Amino acid sequence: MAHLTRDQILARKIGKGTATLPDGSTVAIRALTRDEVLEAQESGRSLADRDNFIISRGMTDPKLTEEEVAAWAAEADAGDLTSVSDGIAVLSGLKPGAGKESTKSPA
Template sequence: MAVDKSALFRPRCPEQDVELPGVGTVRVRGLTRAEVLEIGKGVNDGKSMEPYSLSLAMVDPQLTEDEVRQWVRVATFGELEQLNHVINELSGIAGRADKEAYKSPPE
């Protein structure tokens, strides 16, 4: 069966609710291949890309990079680690070493 070409161009990153103990529920989505590649460029240049990647993945509430930086200053390590794990799973890069996943996205 031939694919409808327009289906290739529709956003389709999976989303998931994540419960943050003591805070509430947030909704995140997987990152697109283009986003992972862009994050990888920053990682390769020695930049911390966590605020950028979380700002892309946050669906509800939507956060800017600056808002994520504010959150990082008060959140526990485990809280953000849990979110990053879910985002990596949804993006299809879970199970790869974190930095390596962004250097060489899956084919």
């Protein structure tokens, strides 16, 4: 592994990807920033509200507000939101083994 310089550290960007829903459709997602993770953890929100926050911040196309994510959660299969939430967590390094996945070279 290379030793990063100051400029390389400051130029690093958050990861982006795609989450695939159970029916095969996809949405664009990104990793959460450290500040967003801290905001989600320290907010005193319920687990459902925290998940709505994470999805509203991490899903980039289509972009939904927390209220729209909550409405989606109330009507959709649980697998839809779980797929998106899990994808964001992996990109953000919040899942066990996620750090190992993020350092793999693309095929």
